[in-house]
Amino acid sequence: xxxxxxxxxxxxxxxxxxxxxxxxxxxxxxxxxxxxxxxxxxxxxxxxxxxxxxxxxxxxxxxxxxxxxxxxxxxxxxxxxxxxxxxxxxxxxxxxxxxxxxxxxxxxxxxxxxxxxxxxxxxxxxxxxxxxxxxxxxxxxxxxxxxxxxxxxxxxxxxxxxxxxxxxxxxxxxxxxxxxxxxxxxxxxxxxxxxxxxxxxxxxxxxxxxxxxxxxxxxxxxxxxxxxxxxxxxxxxxxxxxxxxxxxxxxxxxxxxxxxxxxxxxxxx
Numbered sequence: 005x006x007x008x009x010x011x012x013x014x015x016x017x018x019x020x021x022x023x024x025x026x027x028x029x030x031x032x033x034x035x036x037x038x039x040x041x042x043x044x045x046x047x048x049x050x051x052x053x054x055x056x057x058x059x060x061x062x063x064x065x066x067x068x069x070x071x072x073x074x075x076x077x078x079x080x081x082x083x084x085x086x087x088x089x090x091x092x093x094x095x096x097x098x099x100x101x102x103x104x105x106x107x108x109x110x111x112x113x114x115x116x117x118x119x120x121x122x123x124x125x126x127x128x129x130x131x132x133x134x135x136x137x138x139x140x141x142x143x144x145x146x147x148x149x150x151x152x153x154x155x156x157x158x159x160x161x162x163x164x165x166x167x168x169x170x171x172x173x174x175x176x177x178x179x180x181x182x183x184x185x186x187x188x189x190x191x192x193x194x195x196x197x198x199x200x201x202x203x204x205x206x207x208x209x210x211x212x213x214x215x216x217x218x219x220x221x222x223x224x225x226x227x228x229x230x231x232x233x234x235x236x237x238x239x240x241x242x243x244x245x246x247x248x249x250x251x252x253x254x255x256x257x258x259x260x261x262x263x264x265x266x267x268x269x270x271x272x273x
Contacts, residue, residue, distance in 0.1 A: 042228075042231065045112070045225040045227070045228065045231065045232070046232055048110040048112060048113050048225070049113055049223050049224060049225060049232055049234055050234070051109075051110055052094065052109045052110055052113045052115065052223050053223050053234050053236060053247055055096065055107065055109055056078070056094075056096065056109070056115070056221060056223070056236055057236060057245050057247070059076060059096040059098060059107060060076050060195070060236075060238070060243075060245055061245075062098060062101070063075070063076040063098045063099075063100065063101075063195075063197050064197045064201050064203070064243050066098060066100035066101065066197075067100065067197040067198060067199055067201065068197075068199065068200070068201050070100060070199075071199045072100065072199055073196055073197065073198050073199060074098060074099055074100035074196070074197050075098075075099040075100075075194055075195070075196050075197075076096070076097070076098055076099075076194065076195045076196075076197065077096070077097040077098075077099070077121075077192055077193070077194045078094060078095065078096055078097070078115065078117065078119075078192065078193050078194075078221070079094055079095040079096075079097075079106070079190055079191075079192055080094055080115045080116055080117050080190065080191060080192075080193055080221075081094075081114050081115060081116055081189060081190055081191075082116070082189045082190060082191050082256075083116060083189075083254045083255050084189060087229060087254060089114040089226040089227075089229055090189070090226065091111060091112055091226055092111075092112070092113070092114050092115075092190075092226050093108050093109060093110070093111045093113075094108075094109040094113065094114075094115040095107065095108055095109065096109070112225065112226050112227065113223060113224070113225060113226065114223070114224055114225070114226045114229065115221060115222070115223050116221075116222050116254050116256070116259070117193045117219070117220060117221045117222065117256065117259070118207045118208050118209075118219065118220050118256045118257070118259035118260040118263070119193035119194065119195065119205050119206070119207055119208075119219050119220075119221070119256075120193060120194075120205075120206050120207065120208055120256075121191065121192045121193060121194050193221075195219065195238065195243075197243060201242070201243055202241050202242065202243060203219075203238060203239075203240070203241065203242070203243035205219045205238070207219055207220075207256075207260045208256040208257045208259075208260055209257050209260040209261055210257040210258075210261055211261050214260050214261065215260070215261050215262075216260060216261075217240065217260070218237050218238065218239070218240065218265075219237070219238040220235050220236065220237055220238070220250075220259050220260075220263060220265055221235065221236040221238075222234070222235045222250045222254060222259060222263070223235070223236070224250075229254070233249065233250040233251075234247060234248070234249065234250065235247070235248050235249070235250035235263075235265035236265075237265045237267070246265075246267050247267070247268055248265040248266045248267040248268055249265070249266050249268065250263060250264070250265055250266075251263070251264045251266065252264055
């Protein structure tokens with residue numbers, strides 16, 4: 005026969021003890037959930053930054069290796085007046101790559117930029133009464149983005165029908181309602197890498213000349229735009245990229261005119 009004390013030990017927890025334990029676990033889970041969610045968002049932002057830098061470097065290598073000009077294109081968001089960002093997936097495309105479709109970045113990560121499109125693709129920009137100027141940076145070749153690249157492709161630089169169709173297929177947004185234009189509040193931005201690794205791009209600005217003509221790409225969580233903002237600064241001419249912490253407004257011209265990209269530890273980049 006078991007003694008009363010021994011029997012009590014093998015019976016397990018009482019109902020009150022179980023309720024207390026469950027309550028404690030629930031409180032701990034509720035406390036940890038926001039932190040875990042923020043950690044996941046932070047990881048996605050860092051992953052997107054790494055993929056964008058990797059694609060830019062790959063485009064530059066393709067241009068040098070092939071002795072031709074290559075275009076790096078990105079599908080990014082256009083901020084609305086309320087600065088609310090819908091769930092979004094940015095896309096990357098290298099015109100010299102053998103890949104048939106664009107690379108897709110993690111969902112829920114927003115990407116905005118002060119860069120603009122120059123190949124004639126139709127872009128969706130929100131209506132605004134503010135004047136928009138375009139400032140060039142890098143090595144400009146003539147009045148277009150490098151005739152060597154267009155000649156290599158067999159198409160003229162102003163062949164709008166060809167480029168509309170090319171983007172339509174590569175970006176996979178062709179349908180009866182949208183045609184060859186990106187979805188609402190999204191646009192394509194571009195950088196051209198020359199055969200010597202030089203980079204050419206244009207940025208939006210509301211001032212002339214632009215206070216800082218450096219191309220910038222800003223990456224952050226779509227749900228929490230202010231929580232963690234990382235920026236990629238693309239240096240003029242040599243095409244090097246540096247990652248930093250972004251401070252400033254998220255509209256393209258503001259990124260150029262007042263946005264600040266403070267570099268992280270340079271030794272680790």
